[in-house]
Amino acid sequence: MKYKKIESIKKIKKYGLPFPETIFIFDFKKQEEAIDRFLKNREYVAIRTDSAKNTDFLPYNLRCHKKKAKKTIKKFNDEGYAVILHEQNHIPSGVINKNHISGNIVILEKCWIIELMRGEPLSSLTRKGEISEYLKIRKNNLTEVAHWGKRIISRDILDKILRMIRKIPKHKVIEFTFRPEGFYFWQIREDKTAKKLDK
């Protein structure tokens, strides 16, 4: 069985990018102890899912209280989903934290496309189209070739992110959040259609 989202999270590790503490749960009963250890000393967790059959619009609970976490994980497992359990130390929905910037970076052959929104979760951008800024930057000299929207990220922070992802090959999409305490990379996913944006 191939879990695309889980594989894409493992790739973050491969490229040495920072990501939240995470465990994958395929069998609730067998992994109950690991879940208990993960929940210990945490108030909230983020629960995402993955499926070998369906990759679109998977269920999630991005801010789940620890008291409800095990029930939610079991429910998703029973429905046939693999569960991705992340540490959660902020409020991802309802409140837009202007200090947080989330975005997707599309890696093209000669350019990067960067799409950004204020706050979290990033699914607001992907699923609801809440985009605040769009940039296209040339890889060789970091020149900005296109810009749309309001400027919400400083060039220093953006350059730092671009330096971190330099080694990642083309036609992949990187999902990230910038918070004052640092960067979080959520996944590196394949996008075979991205090559059409190269033209």
Place this chain on the structure above:
Amino acid sequence: MTPVLAVAEKSIKSATANKINIFLMVKKKIILTGITASPGNAFGKVRIVKTSGEILKIKKEEIVVAPFLTPEAVVLLRKNRKIKGIITDRGGSTSHAAILAREFGIPYIAGTGTASKKLKNNTAVNLDGGTGTVYEV
């Protein structure tokens, strides 16, 4: 070639050139700009879509204009291959709708801000997905 035929040919050429010039002049009238979500050109009449269910009702080859394409609407895109192009107020090149539009080869301009308010049903438009520009025709 007889002088009469030469004159006729010249006038046809001139008329064709005028038509091209007129087309180019009209084509250059930009109505909206946005983000390239799926490249390609499309020409067609606008169909404003307010609910995702309306996507299934599109029978003619039209250009879908909507505030945004929700996950439900994206699923319906798979079922209706009549759609010639897409223009939305919100969104970008990394939304689910954009990925699907590229997969199906449907030109798509996202992030226009006001397309669903500014454009009216049956308005003929020319969509250039490569530059993210909508022209009036």
